[in-house]
Amino acid sequence: MTKNINIDLYQIKSFSENPTQGNLAGVIPAAETLSETDMQKIAEQIGASESAFILPSACADLRIRWFTPNAEVGMCIHATLAALAVAQMRGDISKEFIRVETKNATLLCHLRSNSILVHVPSYQLVSQTPLDTATLSLMPLSAAQIVETPGIVKIFDDRELIIEVRSLDDLRHLKPTQENYTSICHQLNVTGISIFTKQTLHASNQIHTREFAPLYGYLEDPLCGMAAGAIYTYLNEKNPLKVEQGYFCNTSGIIQVEPGEDSTVWIGGTYCVSAHTPNFRIATHDTPSI
Secondary structure: OEEEEEEEEEEEEEOOOOOOOOEEEEEEOOOOOOOHHHHHHHHHHHOOOEEEEEEOOOOOOEEEEEEOOOOEEOOOHHHHHHHHHHHHHOOOOOOOEEEEEOOOOEEEEEEOOOOEEEEEOOEEEEEEOOOOHHHHHOOOOOHHHEOOOOEEEEEOOEEEEEEEEOOHHHHHOOOOOHHHHHHHHHHHOOOEEEEEEOOOOOOOOOEEEEEEEHHHOEEEEOOOHHHHHHHHHHOOOOOOEEEEEOOOOOOOEEEEEEEOHHHOEEEEEOEEEEEEEEEEEEEEEOOOOO
């Protein structure tokens, strides 16, 4: 049976203080009355790359579940920033450091005056292998455009292909298609593809990148915190980085990556409210609440 429910919906732009830029996330606070089916249907109707549902937790300050329009995912930085921004605005959290229960891990998060950072403990560079001509042609790239041997970085259950190219023009001239980039992911057993350059549009930033995640239902992710952390690990970086992204999607922003202890990283940035709809109506299936 179909039912109509009203939810308190926030739409937050992460990695930017400009509501026309950044990466959109839907946030639904006090989501404990919603079933998993409800959450998936809501995420589908919102249409953001990820939506976050805030729940109570017995082992942390709060719990977050993330859904793409197609499925639940185990980790999402930009939707975590968005959820914590909403929880802070509502007065649900007030401490500088909080713990968040998630599907993959309990995350430590740092709430600063104008930004939020998430501590991610699970990056590992697992291999570095040259790509063959057939694979490069699907992007398309040539071997001459690549700076160092591409690598694969493991993040929890995901594997990210990392490729450094020489220039912004190399990034600009990529011609990604769902078919070709899905084929690359299957061939190399990866869930995402990060292609980056150290040539940037703004001198205050160190990296410009594009992120492709066709297996998650969207070809290009305009701003991806997890991928920025994977690039940081691939480079074996020890200093803070500012990563610019989204300029080829007209949704630009800056991702901050900072070193943690024992090769861990902090990832985050700024945020702003794009919209708030206190009584967003949605039609979903009548199933038991979780």
